[in-house]
Amino acid sequence: MNxxxxxxxxxxxxxxxxxxxxxxxxxxxxxGPDGNPVxxxxxxxxxxxxxxxxxxxxxxxxxxxxxxxxxxxxxxxxPLHRALSLEKALGTPARIYYKNESVSPPGSxxxxxxxxxxxxxxxxxxxxxxxxxxAGQWGSALAFACAQIGLECKVFMVRISFDQKPFRKLxxxxxGADCIASPSTETKAGRDILAQNPDTPGSLGIAxxxxxEAAVSDESGETKYSLGSVLNHVMLHQTIIGLEAKKxxxxxxxxxxxxxxxxxxxxxxxxxxxxxxxxxxxxxxxIDIIPVEPFxxxxxxxxxxxxxxGDFSGMTPLLPMYSLGHTxxxxxxxxxxxxxxxxxxxxxxxxHEGLMEPRAIHQxxxxxxxxxxxxxxxxxxAPETSHAVAAAIQExxxxxxxxxxKVILFNMSGHGLMxxxxxxxxxxxxxxxxxxxxxEIEKNLAAIKDFPKPSTATSGxx
Amino acid sequence: MNxxxxxxxxxxxxxxxxxxxxxxxxxxxxxGPDGNPVxxxxxxxxxxxxxxxxxxxxxxxxxxxxxxxxxxxxxxxxPLHRALSLEKALGTPARIYYKNESVSPPGSxxxxxxxxxxxxxxxxxxxxxxxxxxAGQWGSALAFACAQIGLECKVFMVRISFDQKPFRKLxxxxxGADCIASPSTETKAGRDILAQNPDTPGSLGIAxxxxxEAAVSDESGETKYSLGSVLNHVMLHQTIIGLEAKKxxxxxxxxxxxxxxxxxxxxxxxxxxxxxxxxxxxxxxxIDIIPVEPFxxxxxxxxxxxxxxGDFSGMTPLLPMYSLGHTxxxxxxxxxxxxxxxxxxxxxxxxHEGLMEPRAIHQxxxxxxxxxxxxxxxxxxAPETSHAVAAAIQExxxxxxxxxxKVILFNMSGHGLMxxxxxxxxxxxxxxxxxxxxxEIEKNLAAIKDFPKPSTATSGxx
Numbered sequence: 001m002n003x004x005x006x007x008x009x010x011x012x013x014x015x016x017x018x019x020x021x022x023x024x025x026x027x028x029x030x031x032g033p034d035g036n037p038v039x040x041x042x043x044x045x046x047x048x049x050x051x052x053x054x055x056x057x058x059x060x061x062x063x064x065x066x067x068x069x070x071x072x073x074x075x076x077x078x079p080l081h082r083a084l085s086l087e088k089a090l091g092t093p094a095r096i097y098y099k100n101e102s103v104s105p106p107g108s109x110x111x112x113x114x115x116x117x118x119x120x121x122x123x124x125x126x127x128x129x130x131x132x133x134x135a136g137q138w139g140s141a142l143a144f145a146c147a148q149i150g151l152e153c154k155v156f157m158v159r160i161s162f163d164q165k166p167f168r169k170l171x172x173x174x175x176g177a178d179c180i181a182s183p184s185t186e187t188k189a190g191r192d193i194l195a196q197n198p199d200t201p202g203s204l205g206i207a208x209x210x211x212x213e214a215a216v217s218d219e220s221g222e223t224k225y226s227l228g229s230v231l232n233h234v235m236l237h238q239t240i241i242g243l244e245a246k247k248x249x250x251x252x253x254x255x256x257x258x259x260x261x262x263x264x265x266x267x268x269x270x271x272x273x274x275x276x277x278x279x280x281x282x283x284x285x286x287i288d289i290i291p292v293e294p295f296x297x298x299x300x301x302x303x304x305x306x307x308x309x310g311d312f313s314g315m316t317p318l319l320p321m322y323s324l325g326h327t328x329x330x331x332x333x334x335x336x337x338x339x340x341x342x343x344x345x346x347x348x349x350x351x352h353e354g355l356m357e358p359r360a361i362h363q364x365x366x367x368x369x370x371x372x373x374x375x376x377x378x379x380x381x382a383p384e385t386s387h388a389v390a391a392a393i394q395e396x397x398x399x400x401x402x403x404x405x406k407v408i409l410f411n412m413s414g415h416g417l418m419x420x421x422x423x424x425x426x427x428x429x430x431x432x433x434x435x436x437x438x439x440e441i442e443k444n445l446a447a448i449k450d451f452p453k454p455s456t457a458t459s460g461x462x
Numbered sequence: 463m464n465x466x467x468x469x470x471x472x473x474x475x476x477x478x479x480x481x482x483x484x485x486x487x488x489x490x491x492x493x494g495p496d497g498n499p500v501x502x503x504x505x506x507x508x509x510x511x512x513x514x515x516x517x518x519x520x521x522x523x524x525x526x527x528x529x530x531x532x533x534x535x536x537x538x539x540x541p542l543h544r545a546l547s548l549e550k551a552l553g554t555p556a557r558i559y560y561k562n563e564s565v566s567p568p569g570s571x572x573x574x575x576x577x578x579x580x581x582x583x584x585x586x587x588x589x590x591x592x593x594x595x596x597a598g599q600w601g602s603a604l605a606f607a608c609a610q611i612g613l614e615c616k617v618f619m620v621r622i623s624f625d626q627k628p629f630r631k632l633x634x635x636x637x638g639a640d641c642i643a644s645p646s647t648e649t650k651a652g653r654d655i656l657a658q659n660p661d662t663p664g665s666l667g668i669a670x671x672x673x674x675e676a677a678v679s680d681e682s683g684e685t686k687y688s689l690g691s692v693l694n695h696v697m698l699h700q701t702i703i704g705l706e707a708k709k710x711x712x713x714x715x716x717x718x719x720x721x722x723x724x725x726x727x728x729x730x731x732x733x734x735x736x737x738x739x740x741x742x743x744x745x746x747x748x749i750d751i752i753p754v755e756p757f758x759x760x761x762x763x764x765x766x767x768x769x770x771x772g773d774f775s776g777m778t779p780l781l782p783m784y785s786l787g788h789t790x791x792x793x794x795x796x797x798x799x800x801x802x803x804x805x806x807x808x809x810x811x812x813x814h815e816g817l818m819e820p821r822a823i824h825q826x827x828x829x830x831x832x833x834x835x836x837x838x839x840x841x842x843x844a845p846e847t848s849h850a851v852a853a854a855i856q857e858x859x860x861x862x863x864x865x866x867x868k869v870i871l872f873n874m875s876g877h878g879l880m881x882x883x884x885x886x887x888x889x890x891x892x893x894x895x896x897x898x899x900x901x902e903i904e905k906n907l908a909a910i911k912d913f914p915k916p917s918t919a920t921s922g923x924x
Binding site for chain 2: 003005070105148166170173374376377379380417421423424427
């Protein structure tokens with residue numbers, strides 16, 4: 001039986017889908033330090049106006065420029081696989097499909113938005129883009145995209161990852177980007193932190209602060225900042241994943257899936273696979289849409305829906321989202337991309353409105369699922385992606401118990417070839433299941449108790 | 463313009479192509495220690511009979527079993543890309559195409575034969591396969607294939623690579639294989655060498671000796687040995703690359719290429735891309751077919767055509783091939799897969815008969831080409847593959863000088879994400895262009911001067 005469907009180049013989607021238009025209630029706006037909604041002009045210091053327009057767009061479908069498609073076509077449409085070997089191993093009546101985003105040159109879904117952001121920046125006269133990276137997937141993707149488009153790229157990489165993952169820096173260097181450890185001496189934010197704590201391992205929040213400062217402090221205005229997740233325009237660019245998957249499921253003879261799964265850190269790969277199907281759900285289809293997060297950073301499953309900062313030191317606006325508090329430092333699990341304290345506002349609101357059913361899974365179950373996936377389907381997934389695999393296996397086992405022929409779709413967001421140290425720790429029996437640090441969360445949330453509240457704020461569930 | 467053509471699953475080639483049938487002169491047989499041709503029965507101790515039959519097959523086309531296709535279809539047909547960005551950067555009138563074998567789960571062309579070999583072994587009752595690996599590509603591919611087919615897998619990995627590339631071992635472990643450093647204490651060959659030299663870094667020749675011994679010393683007969691290159695059946699399995707490329711070039715509107723290029727260590731990826739086009743050349747087409755090797759291990763460009771051993775310690779038959787002598791230890795360049803002293807007999811004879819024009823390129827030019835390729839086409843290639851990229855750039859520049867619209871096809875045999883240390887050394891300015899060690903070669907060739915000679919033996923060109 002055919003284990004894979006590819007689309008022809010000419011069948012690549014020509015428009016992105018904007019879920020914001022179809023959400024039952026309108027998205028609440030980002031707020032400035034004064035509590036008032038952020039204006040496009042305020043964002044113009046760090047983003048080109050075309051991306052700010054997408055961030056606030058009232059249009060359901062947004063055309064993908066030809067120049068972006070030309071680059072995406074180097075690896076897209078990505079394959080949709082039927083997990084025949086995994087199904088057989090599980091003995092499930094479910095049909096499991098996975099979208100393979102690992103075929104991009106940087107190995108994940110991240111370049112879908114990196115290319116788009118680099119393109120719009122170039123068109124607006126930007127010469128250089130700054131960004132931060134934690135585990136390294138995003139920095140690699142932006143370095144790749146900037147090489148494709150012809151832009152300088154500067155990546156602030158969280159120091160502990162910079163030291164532990166020298167190969168990520170080499171990937172970025174191969175694509176011509178400048179990758180330095182954060183905190184660095186190149187920004188005031190970095191210098192201040194180093195003065196206080198010269199041995200700090202750094203954090204994503206700190207790296208964001210440095211990257212934003214590096215962009216706004218270039219007085220020529222030719223340096224802009226780029227974010228790899230969380231924001232609406234990033235979710236938008238990723239919807240090409242689900243739009244392709246929808247066409248490919250039809251070629252497999254399926255109608256709509258019963259279950260759609262993606263791992264969720266900032267929310268972008270999950271949004272990519274799920275938003276086009278969320279539209280079907282809004283229109284009445286029965287679909288379980290499941291963002292999967294680590295038990296040790298349970299933003300959606302335990303956190304409250306609040307206004308919180310996107311970064312550690314307040315360079316970003318307040319965003320309406322589920323959050324564990326912007327000062328939350330999660331345990332050092334291997335899925336570095338899932339350790340973000342917040343969640344994309346679009347994903348947050350869809351969860352808030354009951355369109356999605358978040359799930360938390362422990363690290364050991366995820367690695368066990370990843371090894372089973374490697375030995376059946378053959379692909380070694382990223383530690384982040386293992387959360388989606390584990391949830392798909394849970395659903396397939398449930399279908400077996402219920403004797404139901406469910407159709408399960410998940411996003412295989414990236415390969416794990418640059419993150420084999422996680423597998424090493426797993427094989428060595430060094431990994432544990434981190435308990436949710438309740439007291440620390442309460443302390444972090446106490447720090448944001450005076451922030452404005454969304455009109456539909458909730459409290460957390462711990 | 464469309465930068466890539468994929469084929470539908472149903473268009474995957476259903477037969478392999480056997481060049482041996484079409485060579486102008488018959489292939490000279492492998493010889494045993496007594497100088498007589500090796501019989502199928504002698505090979506049966508380490509290979510299943512079905513593979514031995516393929517090794518000696520008189521058939522031009524050999525059916526690919528359905529079960530093998532089902533696994534290959536997980537990533538095949540692999541894409542054929544038009545290198546539009548590279549062409550633009552070079553300002554060449556040439557149209558450059560590359561076959562992307564990096565999309566396989568282990569990241570190279572190697573699983574094309576690993577899956578086939580695992581399949582035929584399983585069908586013959588084999589329970590376990592042993593092999594050796596140098597840089598790690600082959601061991602990873604066989605580990606992957608054995609997991610797909612359901613066989614145990616034991617990999618002897620050259621100690622210096624084992625220590626320098628811990629992630630390769632983790633890949634194999636993720637697929638359930640057992641990977642140990644060679645020389646090991648598990649074989650007599652390994653123990654003997656360790657007794658003489660406890661600190662030896664190991665070599666591919668030693669690892670082959672250990673893997674063969676581990677197979678033949680299992681008295682149950684259920685353990686067999688597998689080789690990832692050199693042998694005729696390995697070349698056969700790789701021809702699916704060129705057969706796909708031929709169909710894809712047609713979809714791009716091309717007839718035959720003017721130039722076909724592949725890097726050549728043992729010869730398998732080069733054979734894969736080139737043999738189907740060699741048939742066209744034998745039938746009268748004008749095609750330059752170029753195996754590319756490192757200047758520091760110039761088997762085809764400097765070595766003689768002789769009978770030589772495939773391994774260090776004489777576990778293999780004598781093979782008719784270009785060789786630098788089986789005791790040759792090449793300089794430690796980063797393209798570990800191109801450091802083999804010999805060359806596949808089928809490639810050797812095709813070169814010998816003037817069907818192919820081998821070329822040697824220095825390491826620095828190869829890395830320079832690889833970086834240009836990464837920054838234009840976006841893919842970071844393996845150090846081995848960089849030799850094919852460098853030759854393609856040479857040909858594209860030649861076409862520019864001549865003002866000719868040539869069609870250049872090369873095999874992008876694997877990605878370099880597991881070999882970024884090579885790029886690190888290159889960026890750090892630590893790499894040199896190794897001179898060909900003439901005296902050492904003469905010494906190594908003196909050691910085989912009493913071996914039987916092929917009827918068409920030549921002397922080397924140094």
